Amino acid sequence: MSTTQEATATSLLRFATAGSVDDGKSTLVGRLLHDSKSVLADQLEAVEHASRRRGQEAPDLALLTDGLRAEREQGITIDVAYRYFATARRRFILADTPGHVQYTRNMVTGASTAELAVVLVDARNGVVEQTRRHAAVAALLRVPHVVLAVNKMDLVDYAEPVFAAIAEEFTAYAASLGVKDVVAVPISALAGDNVVEPSANMDWYGGPTLLEHLETVPVGTDPSVEPARFPVQYVIRPQSEEFHDYRGYAGQLASGVLRVGDAVTVLPSGHTSTVAAIDALGVSTEIAWAPQSVTVRLADDIDISRGDLIAAGPVPVPTKDVEATVCHLNERPLHVGAKVLLKHTTRTVRALVKEISYRIDIDTLEQRSGAEGLNVNDIGHVVLRTAEPLALDDYTDNRRTGSFVLIDPSDGTTLTAGMAGEAFDTVSTTDASQEEDWV
Secondary structure, three states: OOOOHHHHHEEEEEEEEEEEEOOOOOHHHHHHHOOOOOOHHHHHHHHHHHHHHHOOOOOOHHHHHHHHHHHOOOOOOOOOOEEEEOOOEEEEEEOOOOOOHHHHHHHHHHOOOOOOEEEEOOOOOOOOOHHHHHHHHHHHOOOOOOEEEEEHHHHHHOOOHHHHHHHHHHHHHHHOOOOOOOEEEEEEEOOOEEOEOOOOOOOOOOOHHHHHHHHOOOOOOHHOOOOOOOEEEEEEEEOOOOOOOOOOOEEOOOOOOEEEEEHHHEEEEOOEEEEEEEEEOOOOEEEEEEOHHHHHEEEEOOOOOOEEEEEEEOOOOOOEEEEEEEEEEEOOOEEOOEEEEEEEEEEEEEEOOOEEEEEEEOOOOOOOOOOOEEEEOOOEEEEEEEEEEEOOOOOOOOOOOOEEEEOOOOOOOOOOOEOOOOOOOOEEEEHHHHHHOOO
């Protein structure tokens, strides 16, 4: 096996699924797991038994995910259901997000670390509001690859014009959001068409099956081309005779590569030093790359604590004025003047919502200005004032160090997910006070 083949065989793809209610997402996930031989025999037997009890001749593969939904009905909080499976070519972590519009915020959780999003559409209904919302969230979170899975093609007689029209409409909308890589696949999750095996019913389609695309889409980035960002989680001072002068800074490298001898800047203080040593699992090493967890030692004795950022390469300018695009996640609205906690990497600071510049209309991509607050699932642009300076990268440049969450200081509830900088190019700006339906 060649080196390239070995890398592909052991690579990992994190992807998220999203779709409106009754688009067949549970059936698709079940079909993907079943046809890729990722279902245990006892699980399949239980599904077959439950299906027969319901009077169904074939096993209902949607039941493979029903256990998680039952847990939600029992009051156990599971925002996103994660599934782990593998093929001979790649390992996968699937984040299965709820489809109902009121749970769109959960897609933010599932897609925040995803490299690919599968957006499901019912071929009978085409692109609907929830489809556009899911595409907007994927664009907002800078998910590199998007797959449009046009499901239930069996219910429209596998008609190519139906698929072509939906694919054209979605691709144009995604392009307006700045999504650069969109692949459309016509499927029938119920019948298994183009999910794992090619469909005999759609000989007009010459593209890959869904699984084939998941196995071959490029994943990961080259850490060597990214600036190094190392948020400090913990300061290690053994203060023992054996390690009398040891001072190490433990954490996970968020991006880039650190080498012994690299010049670094500690933020927000701005002090500079060089990397004297790197310890990984108690063993000294000359180099570390994201997302390794290591301990870094510096050549100079600098006052560094949890929440500081050790950076190499072009460094962000610390600021107390944060402009960001946000997705509000909580049922309680976010208002101008709200006092919140802002958590960025390992640093948490007090912050004030100074301004809500605009809310983005998902249908038209218009910027609705004049809003006093953001409601649950709203996407908008805010200006925050923090009590202490933060070293944020623009989210476009770095998803790890350009993101943050806003927290309610009274009870620790997560309120809002934020991405430093602008979201995507939008059409125009209108005054929200002139919109009768704007709350």
